[in-house]
Amino acid sequence: DVDRYKHFLEQHYDLNPRGRNDAYCDTMMRRRGLTSPCKDTNTFIHGTENNIKDICTDKNGEPYKENFRRSKSPFQVTTCKLRGGSTRPPCRYRATAGSRNIAIACGPGLPVHFDESF
Numbered sequence: 001d002v003d004r005y006k007h008f009l010e011q012h013y014d015l016n017p018r019g020r021n022d023a024y025c026d027t028m029m030r031r032r033g034l035t036s037p038c039k040d041t042n043t044f045i046h047g048t049e050n051n052i053k054d055i056c057t058d059k060n061g062e063p064y065k066e067n068f069r070r071s072k073s074p075f076q077v078t079t080c081k082l083r084g085g086s087t088r089p090p091c092r093y094r095a096t097a098g099s100r101n102i103a104i105a106c107g108p109g110l111p112v113h114f115d116e117s118f
């Protein structure tokens with residue numbers, strides 16, 4: 001499941017963001033290959049790989065819903081939400097930055113899917 005973990009990182013991991021505003025989202029969504037078609041919603045996690053991986057263990061995570069785990073500690077996150085109704089590029093996003101707990105799915109010990117933040 002290392003490939004799924006790499007895919008998770010590609011979509012959701014950004015340790016040192018610049019800006020965390022609408023322009024950040026426009027740039028990052030494109031750079032991470034999420035704009036053909038425009039993905040509706042995507043969250044970037046501004047935490048270390050180790051802190052994110054720890055959600056998959058008791059160290060920073062606990063069971064949540066059916067197949068998910070939620071973080072015990074909050075993360076700085078930026079959620080990018082598509083503006084307007086069309087998923088045809090160019091994609092323009094609205095950024096929401098904050099500190100929130102996150103829910104993910106884990107493969108064997110590794111994050112493989114982002115579910116939500118709250």
Ligand code: C5P
Pocket residue numbers: 011041042043044079113114115116117
């Ligand atoms: O909730 P939904 O099933 O529509 O989410 C689809 C995808 O959108 C998720 O797999 C995740 O990659 C992304 N998403 C996100 N941040 C959210 C909600 C959804 O990154 N707050």
